[in-house]
Amino acid sequence: MKKIAVIDLGTNTFHLVIAEVRLPGSFEVVYKTNQPVKLGENITLNNEIIPTAFERGLSCLEEFHNVIKQHRVDRIRAVATSAVRSAKNGNDFVQTVKKITGITIEIIDGIEEASLIYEGVKASGSIHSPSLIMDIGGGSTEFILCDQKEIFWKQSYNIGAARLLQQFFHSDPLSKEDNHKIKIHLENQLQSLIQVISQYQPQVMIGSAGAFESFYQMLNPHTHLSQIISTDIAISAYAQLAEKLLHSTHAERLQIPGLIPLRTDMIVMAVIQTSYVLELAKVEQLKLCSYDLKMGILAQISKEI
Template identity: 55%
Template sequence: MRIAVIDLGTNTFHLLIAETSGQDFKVLYKTNVPVKLGEGRINDNIIIPAAFERGISCLKNFKETIVGFQVERVKATATSAVRSAGNGKKFVAAVKELTEIEIEILSGEEEAALIYEGVKLSGAIEDLSLIMDIGGGSVEFILCDTEKLIWKKSYNIGAARLMQRFFKSDPISDQDKNEILVHIQEALTDLFDVCELHQPKTLIGSAGAFETFAELVSAEKNKMIDVATVKSYPFNFDEYIALSIKLINSTHQQRVEMPGIIPLRVDLIVIAALITNFVLGRLKINQLRLSTYDLKMGILANQIQRY
């Protein structure tokens, strides 16, 4: 059976098409489009008209691709930007009317559970770990080991939200950084409490910004990894820390010129580095790993199990 998975993220819309046979699958097609659905007013909980239209246009193109691949089942899900927007349901209705694609709006808890399923599929979970998925609208944390999910929660501290609210300088000023870190500290109190109890050994970054970190670290060693083909990548911790400090201290133009940063992520990567470093430091974790499998792979795994 051919299954199409559509993930409507706050910054990026993803389409994955896979051929399934029993529990096995082969990815036939994969793309992502920087729709920036949360542009401008994500903290006002609204999808602005230009972003609304970009989203519709992208999904019309996705529909043409899905038809071309003769897909039998389509599963489309939306996360933080649509979930929190006052006109999110209007967007979902417009998509249904114009493309016949039905979108399920995931709760933060559902999103976290599916991220766990995707990361588990990658083989990245080798010990007691904390998974972190940095989206544009929300950040999901999942505490787990090789056998089970222990705890999960979604927080509205996504990179686009923090950037629109706090990132006002170039390079980012100490004041902007401190305001972001105070906000994160206040938001993540219960995460730190549960991790104090369980003491996770490894932080696993789910795709997105962590793929950029991996590409930048490997590029500096002239050993560029292909995130399209690897499932998991263990960071050298010191190399990651050196890179993250370089990113945080850099100007917008310096980041533009770094090979490995896609245009969408040039400024968002600074926020991602700040969040990651704060969590690593606060929890005293010194092992970091990338899982290139994320929410959409979790959705695919879920669909395979159902059908």
């Protein structure tokens, strides 16, 4: 039996998952945690990780390293995504982490990120027909057109919720003018997605973890997400929630059960993206899958051991 640790260094949140591999291709999660590091705080100003965020990230990884040692892990894979790959001092962060903790961080590009998200969603058993997977991160958003056997098309766009928030969130509630500006920005950015949706016409959209977990939790505040791997989100219920969030203030969103504080404002950006794509794709079904990039890495490594 081998133990694997996966660290996902997201723009907003750092995740640690430890799993045991008993048979090739199968794994069981024995520990998981996350911290709202906000590595991408104000990253759009000078395209760099600011000093306070740098320190938060380093402190978090020191804690993760101690947990990994306690679990006597056989193999570690740490991957960094949008914030680190786009920051001028991203490599400085990677080198500092290596020097202080011994953890080697691999900076992956958006295309590999999309591939790993697909592997995670596929491992959950959520894909039953041609589907569009959407994963809204802090720095980037990934889209994968696929079925349960293969990827037809994949792409990563720098339209993550934190990035949009820093660029466009100038009023509370969000003004019609800023909402319109975001939609124009999405239309300009997502031309290739618009084309492939027209070509493949998926009937199902699968939201991978993150914001989609928040949507589901707000609609089902008494359900524990830890019990959910894959489930439907009624599009009509989502639409009502989206309207509520778009017209709410920060203070009002803080009071909504199921919405974690980290996403209090970013959820508005996630709603605009999700609603835009739902309208674009005109899918018949919306699903939440709690498996994402880190589970994709676990699935990948478990086949190799």
